[in-house]
Amino acid sequence: MINVTLPDGSVRQYEDGASPADVAKSISNSLAKAALAAKVNGEMYDLNRPLEGDAEVAIVTARDKDGLELIRHDAAHVLAQAVQELYPDTQVTIGPVIEDGFYYDFAREAPFSTEDFERIEKKMEEIVDKDYPIIREVWSKDEAIETFKKIGEDYKAQIIDDIIPPGDPITVYKQGDWFDLCRGPHLPSTGKLPKAFKLMKLAGAYWRGDSNNEMLQRMYGTAWGNEKDLKAHLHRIEEAERRDHRKLGRELELFHLQDEAQGQVFWHHKGWTLYRVLQDYMRRRQLENGYREIRTPQLMDRAFWERSGHWDKYRENMFISSIEEEDKVLAVKPMNCPCHVQVFNHGQKSYRDLPLRLAEFGSCHRYEPHGALHGLMRVRAFTQDDAHIFCREDQITEEVKAFCDMLRSVYSDLGFDDVVVKFSDRPDVRVGSDDVWDRAEKALRTAADATGLEVIHNPGDGAFYGPKLDFILRDAIGREWQTGTIQADFNLPERLDASYIAEDGNKHRPVMLHRAILGSFERFLGILIENYSGAFPMWLAPTQVVVATITSDADDYAEKAAETLRAAGLRVEVDTRNEKINYKVREHSLQKVPVIAVVGAREAEEGTLALRRFGSKGQEVLGLDETAEKLSDESTPPDLKRANA
Missing domain, CATH: 3.40.50.800 (Anticodon-binding domain)
Structure with a gap:
């Protein structure tokens, strides 16, 4: 007998060889009908895959996140089967799940068109109606390569040959006469796939993402647990297109972009008025909260960025200038923090001067690849509402709390009351010792707890110099935007020799809290434009x-x-x-x-x-x-x- 522990802690016994489907059926007929797969000891299982011994089992339905991913995975397989049945000269390559949907890359000489979508979707619905059982088989590597080559699937054979180690078993899933290489799991049958899917767009994609390889045709789709959720998603897309800040920027005469200054914004009178109103508001809020506004240079010597650690981390994203007669290499600043340390270091500081809050509407430049540029949301030249708080270690909690109170007030003034907070700890690539990171993470987490924040742990996503709290706001149509941040840095003051005279008369290193509320003005204005669909509240409107x-x-x-x-x-x-x-x-x-x-x-x-x-x-x-x-x-x-x- 097998002992199965359910999510509520109860334990049930089943015959050897029982499957998750048997577990679901024993609980209720309605659960058996809704079941799509199961989590067995934390691993996703097909419903009909036999349990291998005592296990913790949770049945997965369309209401679960894992269930939705499964639906999208199966929709990709049904898409591939439909395409190959309609266009037999097509080879399939890869078809992963992505945010809100899936895609599949196809190799075919003749180009697909969006006009083909209706026909393909109809064929997908036929495959669902035929309710093919989805059967998992285990093959050897040689058997798999030979089989896929025999049916002309050279890309699949290459994937197996390159990726699967010799001797490792390979799982293949069959639905009707069609089959594909896949780890799984999958739905019990194609009939379990809700007909809540839609093909969205076509794009080109290089095989294996290498521009030296063949160009494939990528077909994107979306899939949901029911028709209602699909319609809601399509409505959000329509709303997002209607609110697109690039479109509204032209229509409302706010700004424009052009090829001669890629990633840089030409602000028109109305747009610049909006920009100044927002900046003036942030200037007042910062002064009100004890910040001192400063201004630092745009160009600094390479040696300075090497000392700060940014040269190794950001060199490929930095714009470089050189002065031949002085044999110097200068970099346009990609961020403001090392420059703020220089202001702190100018003149001796005492513990009585702390906390010292330095703010700058700092203009920064970062090289972003052309393909990554996106209106105001991703630019090469931007201005931040940047500030750095130099404080003692015992002042961190109070300063983080004051920042969080200010941030929530600012967001509320701007129309955002739905905010999520993530705590990101040490990344794999970082500076500083583990002991320093232990202290920084403990200090920031303690401060977050003291503010009463509900924090989601986001492992490994901290800055290279310290842990951080990131603030994600939700806009009028439910999209999430990461905007504000506060980061505890015990490392940069050490690297740039920042110190203050403590009560004991000795020099100590200050803690440096990097913080921003809006982040990039350009990006935040893009968010504002889309959130309000250009119909700004009276106080923000360029023309009132x-x-x-x-x-x-x-x-x-x-x-x-x-x-x-x-x-x-x-x-x-x-x-x-x-x-x-x-x-x-x-x-x-x-x-x-x-x-x-x-x-x-x-x-x-x-x-x-x-x-x-x-x-x-x-x-x-x-x-x-x-x-x-x-x-x-x-x-x-x-x-x-x-x-x-």
């Missing part, structure tokens, strides 16, 4: 009010009204063009201006404004002074509202 005239008789009053609103601190434009008012309203609504103030002969005579809000069909008529007071209050940044309350 447009005064639009109905007739030319109201032109003088429109200018007077605009001056009154500007005097109240509002960003105002005037539209006195010889166009119909409906055309003007529509045009400024497309620009997502929060308030359009319409004026005609009556408004000029009565000293009023007819206010139309973005997204609202109605209008509100107010006196000019009342409008100025009301809109001025609405447009006041949240931090200034709190200060004035």
Whole structure:
């Protein structure tokens, strides 16, 4: 008999040779029907694979993360079978699961087209309807190579020959007459695959990712546990496309990019206004929290970056300049932290000076491959809301807590209240001793616990000089963005000889806390544009009010009204063009201006404004002074509202 321990801790006995399917059936018919696979002692198993002895067993369904990965894996196999049945001249290569879906690389002389998708999807549904049992077989390496070569699958034969060690068994999965090399596990049959899949796009891909090899055709798809989840995913994609910051950047005249300055942004007036409003807000918040703003050089000698450790770590991403007559190599700074240590080192520091919080809107440059560039989200030139806190070890908890409070307040002001925190510890490639890392990790984890943060452990993803807390915010359509960070660094102060005079009269090394809330301004503005779909809250909007005239008789009053609103601190434009008012309203609504103030002969005579809000069909008529007071209050940044309350 076999003893099986279930997730609730209960133990059941089964006959030798029992499978996870038998376990599921013994629990309930509904579980047996929903079961897709099982976790046996933490390893994924096919439902019908016999248990090899006493085991901990958890049944996997479509509701589980592992179940969803299994569905996507099987969808890839069903795709490959469908393609080969429709296009017999096609060879299959690899077909892994990826985020939100899967892909399969095919070798075929004739190109596929997205117009083929409907036909392929129909064939996939037929394969599901035929409910082929999915059978696991174990072959020898020689048998597998010979079989795949015999059916013309040269790529599969090459994978087996290159990757599988001699003597190792190979698992092959069959569904009907079709089979593929695979570790598994898989669903019990093709009929278990929900028909909640869709082919999404085509791309080219080199065999084995090597540009010297043949070009294959990659077919991407998505698969979900049910039709509802598929529709929700497709809706998110549509929303993401509608909110694409590159598209909105053009339409709202915020910025543009061009080949002559790859990875660098041309900010237009409206976009730069948005940039400055956000930067001014962050400057006030940092001053309010005891930071001293500084400015450091863009170019530093190579020897400096070698001392800091960044040359070895980041050289391939650094832009280099040389001065021949001085025989020097200079690097454009990829980050600000070593420069901030130089400011700290200028003049002797005492324990009474700590904590010292130095902030810089630091311009940095990093070489990113052309293919990695993506609008504002991935650039080569960017500015960070960067700061470094130099403190004693016993001040870490208090400083981390103050930072976390500030970060949550900033995110809330900007419309993000759903934030996840990850704790990342030592990576494989790092500087500093294990003892130093032990102290740094303990200090940061203790600080995180003291703030009451719910922290997800993210092993091995720390910075090369220290552990970190990363803050991931969720936007209006549920996407996650890693933005803020605070990192405990015991190593860089040592490498760059930073010290302070402690109470005992001796020199001690400060701890250096690297921190950012927005991260890159460029990237965060891209996130903001997409989160709000370009319809910014009043205080952030580049143009807050447009005064639009109905007739030319109201032109003088429109200018007077605009001056009154500007005097109240509002960003105002005037539209006195010889166009119909409906055309003007529509045009400024497309620009997502929060308030359009319409004026005609009556408004000029009565000293009023007819206010139309973005997204609202109605209008509100107010006196000019009342409008100025009301809109001025609405447009006041949240931090200034709190200060004035």
